[in-house]
Amino acid sequence: MAGGAAQPGAELLAFAGFLDSSPQPLAYGYGRRSLRELRAREFSRLAGTVYLDHAGATLFPQSQLTNFTKDLMENVYGNPHSQNISSKLTHDTVEQVRYRILAHFHTSPEDYTVIFTAGSTAALKLVAEAFPWVSPGPESSGSWFCYLTDSHTSVVGMRKITAAMNVTSIPIRPEDMWSVEKQDAAAAGNQDCQPPHLFCYPAQSNFSGTRYPLSWIEEVKSGHTRPMSVPGKWFVLLDAAAYVGTSPLDLSVHQADFVPISFYKIFGFPTGLGALLVNNRSAPLLRKTYFGGGTAAAYLAGDDFYIPRESVAERFEDGTISFLDIIALKHGFDALEHLTGGMENVRQHTFTLARYTYAALSALRYPNGAPVVRIYSDSEFSSPEVQGPVISFNVLDDHGRIIGYSQVDKMASLYNIHVRTGCFCNTGACQRHLGISDEMVKKHLQAGHVCGDDVDLIDGQPTGSVRISFGYMSTLEDAQAFLRFIIATHLCPPHGQQLPLATPGEAGAPPTGSEAQDAVPAIVATRSPSPQEDAPPDARVWNNSLTTVHAVGLCPPLLEATGTQLTPSEKAAGVPDGDLGSRVITNLYIYPIKSCAAFEVTRWPLGNQGLLYDRSWMVVNHNGICLSQKQEPRLCLIQPFIDLQRRIMVIQARGMEPIEVPLEENSERAQICQSKVCADRVNTYDCGEKISSWLSKFFGRPCHLIKQSSDFQRSARRKHGKDQPACTTAALSLVNEAQYLLVNRSSVLELQQQLSTSSDENGKEELFPMKDLISRFRANIITNGTRAFEEENWDEVSIGSLRFQVLGPCHRCQMICIDQQTGQRNKDIFQKLSERQERQVNFGVYLMHTALDSSSPCYLSVGSQVLPMLKENTEHDDLSASEKHQDVIS
Structure with missing residues (x-):
C-alpha cells in the first residue's frame, strides 16, 4: 500500500x-x-x-441529450453515401465533427485522420489487421509486437492476429520500461530498411490510474529507447481510451502513430462509437484486405479488381457509419466546453x-x-x-x-x-x-x-x-x-456501535453551504426505520381433490426470540410446544410471483421444479426485463394467494382491488415471449392486459406479469462447488439458483441476538422481531435446529420419504435488508452477517430433490421430521468427536 x-x-x-x-x-x-x-x-x-x-463509463449531461434530440427533430439527416440534399447535410456535419475531434486533441487534418469505429476495441483490431507485419524469413527476423503488460484485454488480444502471421509478441513489464537505458539513435542503424515493429501502451492504466510517460512515444520511435534490442522501425500505438476522459491530450506534441479512443468515456453518450486517430505519415502503411460498402472507388463483381478510395477514413470505414451518433458528438463537445471550460479544468478537478x-x-x-x-x-x-x-x-x-x-x-x-x-x-x-x-x-x-x-x-x-x-x-x-x-x-x-452513512440529501449528510467544505465527523445519528405496517392476517383453506392444503396467511406470528413460541400453523400441525430437541419443519412458504410476498402454507404439493407454483410468475418492465426488489422494493407489498380448487391466483395489495389470474395458460390465446433469469433465457407467456394494467397502476410505470411456459424446461447450471449426480438434472422454475431454500431457525435466532445486543448498547429499541428476520431470507423451508449454522455442514436432508441434496450455501445480496412488510431498507442485517463471515455473506442452504415419484403426489408439511446427514469431512468447533463421525444427526 x-x-x-x-x-x-x-x-x-x-x-x-x-x-x-x-x-x-x-x-x-x-x-x-x-x-x-x-x-x-x-x-x-x-x-x-x-x-x-x-472509468467504466462517464455520464452524459441533460443538455447534451436535449440539444441532440432537438437537432434530430429539426433536421433531416440522410445516408451520407447518397447525393441528395439531406445526405449532403449529413456528410458535411460528419466532416465538421471530424475536425472538432482533431481540434480537441490539438491537431488538424494535415497531421491526423479520424477513422470512426465501433469503439476503441474495434480500433485496436483494425490496427492489428492492417499493420504491415513482416513474417520471419531467411533474411529477417520479422516484425515484433510489443505491449505493456498493464494493458487492456483488447490490446493483449491483438497478439492472436499477429500469431497467425508468425509475428513475435513480447509482453513488457512497466518496471522494465522505467529502467530501460537510453541509447544513441545513430547506433540503431538505418531503421527504414528494417521490418516495422509496433509498441502499444496505455496513456493511463485502467486498473490503477497510473499515467505512463507520453515521452515514451518519441523515445521509442526515434530509437533512443527500445523496448527490445531489435533492428527495425518502431511505430507506437497509444491506447488513450481511459486517459482522455479526464485529461487533455496534445497530439501536436506527442505524435503517436495510432490513437484509439471511445467517446462514451468522454461524454457518456453515445455508446458503441469510437475512433482510430491515425498519424498521416503512418497511414499509407496500413493494408486493407476486406472492403465494404462506401470504401471502394471501383471494383468488379466478376473479377478480382478493386480500387480503394483515396481518403484514409473512407477506405477503412466499411459500410454506413453511425452518422446520427457522430452528430451527437458535436453536442457532447459543446456541453463539455460549456460546463467545464475545457479538459485541463477537468484534469485538475478530478485529480x-x-x-x-x-x-x-x-x-x-x-x-x-x-x-x-x-x-x-x-x-x-x-x-x-x-x-x-x-x-x-x-x-x-x-x-x-x-x-x-x-x-x-x-x-x-x-x-x-x-x-x-x-x-x-x-x-x-x-x-x-x-x-x-x-x-x-x-x-x-x-x-x-x-x-x-x-x-x-x-x-x-x-x-x-x-x-x-x-x-x-x-x-x-x-x-x-x-x-x-x-x-x-x-x-x-x-x-x-454502528457508524451509519449519510448520503447527500439524507439526514446526517455533510453541510451544503460551501462546495469546498470541511468534512463533518463520521459519527452521525442513526435514523429509525419507518414503523412497520402489519398486514392483516388472512386465513384460508384451499380444498384440492387430492389433499387439503392449508394456507395460513401472509404474515402469521412466527417464533419469538426465545425460539419456543409457535405459530398457529405449527400448533395445527402438531409441533410440540417448546420441543426443539428434534428437527422439524416449522414453516413452509411459496413465492408464486418472483420477488413478491410469501404465501405461507402448512401442507403443499411438490412439482418437478420445487414446491408447486413456487416462482412460476414474475413481473417485468416495459422492455421485458425481470424486476426484483433490488430495483423495486415495493414488490414485497404484492401479496399472491393460490386457490388450487378454483385454479386461480388471487393478487392483492393495499389500496388496490384484488385481482384473479388463472393458474394455467390458455394455449390458444397465450402470447409467448422470452425473458431472462440469471442469464438463462426462458420461454414465458404474458398473463394479459388486465393484470398488466393493475401492476402498472400500482408501480406507476408500465409492467407485465409473465409465467414460465409449461412446456419449457430450465435446468440448473451452477453446482455450488459440488458435483451433482450424473443421473440427476434439476428442473428449475424462475428461481435464481435452486429448487428449494432452507433456513435454520437457530441461525436466525443467533443473528437476532447479535442485532439485539447492538441495539441495546446503542440505546435503541428492538427493531428485528423473529418474524421480520425470517421473512427477509425468503426461504421455502424453515426448520428448528440444535445449533446455529449447523446447516452449512449438511450434505443431504431427509424429510419423510423424500431425500434432498444440499447444493451449498445461499450467497446473500442486499435484498435481505428490505423489510418485507414495508419495503423499507435497513443495512444492519447485511453488515452483521458480513462481520461474522470472512468471505461470502451466506445464510441458508439450497436443496434439490434427488428423487420424485411422479406416479403419486408428494407433499411437504409443517411438523414433518427433518433428518440431515453431515458432510464426510466436516469440521465444526461445536461438535464433539463422536458427533463428527455420525453419519446421521438424530
Missing part, C-alpha cells in the same frame, strides 16, 4: 486543511461555474446516488478529488493501528501527470486479511454507491499489483473463477480489487459519502 500518515480515529480528513497543506496548487470545481448547480441542472438523476465508475480520497483512505486505521485498505498504485498521487482519478484497492480486516471485493460491492450497493470490482479487463496489472502468478490464474480458472464473476477470494487470496473513479461532474460530497461508507462498515467502535 502506498502510504499516508496513520491517523487513528473515525473522522474524515478536513478538505480545506487538505487543500492548504498540499505542496502544489489544487483546484476543485470550475471557477464561477457552480458545481452544485451543474449537478442539479444536468445530473438530477444522480440525486441520492454516489456514482464512482467513471483533486482523487488525491483527497487517496489521502483520507491511506490515513484510515483500525484501533490496533492496522490499515483499513490496501491501495494499488505506482504513484503517491503527487500530480495529474503521473496519476489519473482512479483508486484501486482492497479492504482489509483488523488482522490484515483481505475482505472480498464482492462483499464490499454488495455493501456499497446498500448505500447506493456504484463502484467497479474485479480485474477491470486488465489481467496483467491485476497480477502485478495483487501478486497473482500465472499458475494461480490457471488454478483459479480450474476452481471455477472466470473474468467478471463474483468469486473474489480463493484460498484466502484475492482475485481482484475494488475500483473507484471520478468524472468531471463528481463532487466532494461523492468522495466523502464513499469515505463514510468505508468508515461505517469497517471502523465500528467496540461493542457493536
Whole structure:
C-alpha cells in the first residue's frame, strides 16, 4: 500500500486543511461555474446516488441529450453515401465533427485522420489487421509486437492476429520500461530498411490510474529507447481510451502513430462509437484486405479488381457509419466546453478529488493501528501527470486479511454507491499489483473463477480489487459519502456501535453551504426505520381433490426470540410446544410471483421444479426485463394467494382491488415471449392486459406479469462447488439458483441476538422481531435446529420419504435488508452477517430433490421430521468427536 500518515480515529480528513497543506496548487470545481448547480441542472438523476465508475463509463449531461434530440427533430439527416440534399447535410456535419475531434486533441487534418469505429476495441483490431507485419524469413527476423503488460484485454488480444502471421509478441513489464537505458539513435542503424515493429501502451492504466510517460512515444520511435534490442522501425500505438476522459491530450506534441479512443468515456453518450486517430505519415502503411460498402472507388463483381478510395477514413470505414451518433458528438463537445471550460479544468478537478480520497483512505486505521485498505498504485498521487482519478484497492480486516471485493460491492450497493470490482479487463496489472502468478490464474480458472464473476477470494487470496473513479461532474460530497461508507462498515467502535452513512440529501449528510467544505465527523445519528405496517392476517383453506392444503396467511406470528413460541400453523400441525430437541419443519412458504410476498402454507404439493407454483410468475418492465426488489422494493407489498380448487391466483395489495389470474395458460390465446433469469433465457407467456394494467397502476410505470411456459424446461447450471449426480438434472422454475431454500431457525435466532445486543448498547429499541428476520431470507423451508449454522455442514436432508441434496450455501445480496412488510431498507442485517463471515455473506442452504415419484403426489408439511446427514469431512468447533463421525444427526 502506498502510504499516508496513520491517523487513528473515525473522522474524515478536513478538505480545506487538505487543500492548504498540499505542496502544489489544487483546484476543485470550475471557477464561477457552480458545481452544485451543474449537478442539479444536468445530473438530477444522480440525486441520492454516489456514482464512482467513471472509468467504466462517464455520464452524459441533460443538455447534451436535449440539444441532440432537438437537432434530430429539426433536421433531416440522410445516408451520407447518397447525393441528395439531406445526405449532403449529413456528410458535411460528419466532416465538421471530424475536425472538432482533431481540434480537441490539438491537431488538424494535415497531421491526423479520424477513422470512426465501433469503439476503441474495434480500433485496436483494425490496427492489428492492417499493420504491415513482416513474417520471419531467411533474411529477417520479422516484425515484433510489443505491449505493456498493464494493458487492456483488447490490446493483449491483438497478439492472436499477429500469431497467425508468425509475428513475435513480447509482453513488457512497466518496471522494465522505467529502467530501460537510453541509447544513441545513430547506433540503431538505418531503421527504414528494417521490418516495422509496433509498441502499444496505455496513456493511463485502467486498473490503477497510473499515467505512463507520453515521452515514451518519441523515445521509442526515434530509437533512443527500445523496448527490445531489435533492428527495425518502431511505430507506437497509444491506447488513450481511459486517459482522455479526464485529461487533455496534445497530439501536436506527442505524435503517436495510432490513437484509439471511445467517446462514451468522454461524454457518456453515445455508446458503441469510437475512433482510430491515425498519424498521416503512418497511414499509407496500413493494408486493407476486406472492403465494404462506401470504401471502394471501383471494383468488379466478376473479377478480382478493386480500387480503394483515396481518403484514409473512407477506405477503412466499411459500410454506413453511425452518422446520427457522430452528430451527437458535436453536442457532447459543446456541453463539455460549456460546463467545464475545457479538459485541463477537468484534469485538475478530478485529480483533486482523487488525491483527497487517496489521502483520507491511506490515513484510515483500525484501533490496533492496522490499515483499513490496501491501495494499488505506482504513484503517491503527487500530480495529474503521473496519476489519473482512479483508486484501486482492497479492504482489509483488523488482522490484515483481505475482505472480498464482492462483499464490499454488495455493501456499497446498500448505500447506493456504484463502484467497479474485479480485474477491470486488465489481467496483467491485476497480477502485478495483487501478486497473482500465472499458475494461480490457471488454478483459479480450474476452481471455477472466470473474468467478471463474483468469486473474489480463493484460498484466502484475492482475485481482484475494488475500483473507484471520478468524472468531471463528481463532487466532494461523492468522495466523502464513499469515505463514510468505508468508515461505517469497517471502523465500528467496540461493542457493536454502528457508524451509519449519510448520503447527500439524507439526514446526517455533510453541510451544503460551501462546495469546498470541511468534512463533518463520521459519527452521525442513526435514523429509525419507518414503523412497520402489519398486514392483516388472512386465513384460508384451499380444498384440492387430492389433499387439503392449508394456507395460513401472509404474515402469521412466527417464533419469538426465545425460539419456543409457535405459530398457529405449527400448533395445527402438531409441533410440540417448546420441543426443539428434534428437527422439524416449522414453516413452509411459496413465492408464486418472483420477488413478491410469501404465501405461507402448512401442507403443499411438490412439482418437478420445487414446491408447486413456487416462482412460476414474475413481473417485468416495459422492455421485458425481470424486476426484483433490488430495483423495486415495493414488490414485497404484492401479496399472491393460490386457490388450487378454483385454479386461480388471487393478487392483492393495499389500496388496490384484488385481482384473479388463472393458474394455467390458455394455449390458444397465450402470447409467448422470452425473458431472462440469471442469464438463462426462458420461454414465458404474458398473463394479459388486465393484470398488466393493475401492476402498472400500482408501480406507476408500465409492467407485465409473465409465467414460465409449461412446456419449457430450465435446468440448473451452477453446482455450488459440488458435483451433482450424473443421473440427476434439476428442473428449475424462475428461481435464481435452486429448487428449494432452507433456513435454520437457530441461525436466525443467533443473528437476532447479535442485532439485539447492538441495539441495546446503542440505546435503541428492538427493531428485528423473529418474524421480520425470517421473512427477509425468503426461504421455502424453515426448520428448528440444535445449533446455529449447523446447516452449512449438511450434505443431504431427509424429510419423510423424500431425500434432498444440499447444493451449498445461499450467497446473500442486499435484498435481505428490505423489510418485507414495508419495503423499507435497513443495512444492519447485511453488515452483521458480513462481520461474522470472512468471505461470502451466506445464510441458508439450497436443496434439490434427488428423487420424485411422479406416479403419486408428494407433499411437504409443517411438523414433518427433518433428518440431515453431515458432510464426510466436516469440521465444526461445536461438535464433539463422536458427533463428527455420525453419519446421521438424530
